[in-house]
Amino acid sequence: MPASPAIDICDLRVDYGDFMAVNDLTLQVPAGEVFGLVGPNGAGKTSTFRVLTTLMEPTYGEVRLAGIDIAEEPEAARRVLGYMPDLAPVPSDLKLWEFLDLFADAHGLGDAATRRSRIDECLHEVDLMPQREKFCKTLSRGQTQRLVLAKTLLHRPSVLILDEPASGMDPLSRRNLRLVLRRLAEQGATVFVSSHILSELAEMCTSLCVMNKGKLLASGTVDEVRRVLGRAERVVQVGLLDREQEAGEWLRTRAGVSEAVVSRRCVRFHFTGSEEEQADLLGGLIAEKFRVTSFEEQRSTFEDILVEVAEGNQKGAQA
Template identity: 70%
Template structure:
């Protein structure tokens, strides 16, 4: 992918991982991972359990050393200058706890003081900014134990934002959230990226990442399988399967007879004046299919596709684990 800006200058990657490997004894958790994430991206890391996502995040956030490989955050070598790396990274682990006996503002103020954020007035101002960023200003004086699961996740995100990190690493931030809470979280991450932060987020909920992220990568058994936009990942994984519904005027059986002999068409069914079939091929192949129908005198009222969902892709990846 070419992330050059209109001036032709390619910005320095916000996250640059080179040949990363993480071993636990004889077990290889991350195997020769290389990826580059430009500034201002919401970049998704997806894969089944055991793919190596959390180990990758622990290295990126300086919580563990890699077996070998290099990681740079905004040009900073995290092994050579760990203090500078920690100043620019914010980490939100999966299911991060909050103390039940503190109010929301007290929890955030405690962490703001730990970050060394100014005096009391300056911390109060920064707390207000972070609460506004995650849409939790009305909950400022609530006890943490009174928060819903979604509100708790957003409080932890607010805490992660306190020191204005340029790189955000979020491990399963949408885990256990209801649809409304996931929407609020998604909107918050988009705003952060729009304001210049780089968000690196993992999830096993692929549909969430498809809506949230500008690009994604897929890991399995410690290895990078694909990286890029949604469509690029589908192509790289060889997943060009789609379901097509052709609504015709006239006899659907005649059109179905022609379609059944075309390469890539399978599982064809006629339902009234609609023909539903599976199709595997390129976008050009699909265009040829539609053009062929019209050339053969078929009057099309609609020609709609439904591509394999990201959940379908994840299932295929996970099933491949069982065959290994």
């Protein structure tokens, strides 16, 4: 019997007057996944997150977090939940450790010494230990995001919901965030994350889903989503030391390759195969003794898909 999903959304609908923000969304996120939620503005991401975090009552629909029905037992659901909102705010009148202690205390994380030790652990994790005694209002945007991430991790939640967690973070902090999220997933936590930086999301997530106008368009691995949305092709550029004409000819004979264009020491082509097939393609080039200097996807065509979706929305609205 398969284990119950960590996040189980069934027939979720959210309305604002006549506007339907989320339309009968059904989605399961297995435990231990880093699951991405992607969609243009107005897709229904934030409404979905607000319902998942018990901040908003849906028009109807059932949501279970780690098996807990959030409508029936909101307090129990809040114990297993860690939420980091978009543009994560912090109170201006508290020091960093005081801010974290408020939540550690509310979650009943033991006596003052135990809480202090856990707070320090989380501050270390997000690299804010030197600022421990500073006021929250003195932090930069990226530091504030990291502090709220520390708050989210404090009670070791089994379900994390992160709305644009990397916004405002510098590259180092982003890398750390990815590492933290991966480690949490390895430890069994489920991370549901939204981001507009799609390449980053693809790197961070084990699977994702795409929403538009309140509807779920596709869900699965990045490849599966590409396939479902009918845009499996991507542009690949191969750098070569020599024999680029021959390499171009060879590539044109491969399945999934189209529009191969040869230029100086480089072949650029469209590819519609899976990631495994893409790896095999690189292996084939090397096996054919082509001296490959680089092999890269030039643009995230996944991003193009979303741009097309967003543009479609705009055209629809104008029409």
